[in-house]
Amino acid sequence: MARVFPLLASQIIIFFLFSFSNQSYGYATTLDKNFFRLKEEKLSHFRLYWHDIYSGSNPTAVAVVAAPQKNSSTLFGAISMIDDPLTEGPELSSKLVGKAQGFYASAARDENGLMMVMNFAFMEGKYNGSTISVLGRNKVFSPTREMPVIGGSGLFRFARGYVEARTHKFDATTGDATVEYNIYVLHY
Structure with a gap:
């Protein structure tokens, strides 16, 4: 005993x-990160063009909630859903590499500021099936806007970083826009 x-x-x-x-x-x-067999973290850069198309017979952005106040210059409260093409170059006819899927809402009463919620869903090459998730403020008439990368899936699991958006082309009559996105993402 x-x-x-x-x-x-x-x-x-x-x-x-x-x-x-x-x-x-x-x-x-x-948990130990080896549990997920995570390799060394790396920083990747992507330059893509986001095509937000309201016009024509096959739009990629649709208004789902109108601004409650008809006289609002910022369209405060308006919400649009998107399934926007992401291409290698600024022309819509350039190589399609993915889609930006999500929504944006006019979230500022006194200036043009959007809350963006979207996944960059890749459809090309080794990134096919992987996503990068972006959520943040987009002050649309600023020359450069920065929004955080808050996660991802597939090859971007545990991702973090940021995107820089610069308007390449905007048609005030139709609302169509082409925006250059530079994505800086840390991932395994």
Whole structure:
């Protein structure tokens, strides 16, 4: 019996040390990144052109909520859904590499500012099936706008970074726009 107690005591001490070292709280546990077989993190840059098309018989952006106040110069409260082509070059006819899918809403009463929520869903090459998620403020008439990358899927799992948007072309009559997006993303 005298030999069992020290053995049992040492096992209990080891159990408690192991339990606290991995910071388990019942509903959450800290994991080692090797559990997901994550390789070394890398920084990638993409330059894409986003085509937001309201006009014509096959629009890629549609208004789903109109601005509640008809006299609002900023269209505060308006919401549009998008399924916009992402191309390699500024021409819509250039190579399609993915789609920007999501929505944007006019979120500022006194200036033209959008809240953008979209996934860049890649359809080309090794990134086919992967997404980069962007959510942030887009002050549309500023020369350069920056929005955060908040995540992704596939090859962009655990992604973080930012995008810079610059308007390449805007037609005030139709609402159609082509915007250059430079994406800087850290991923595994």
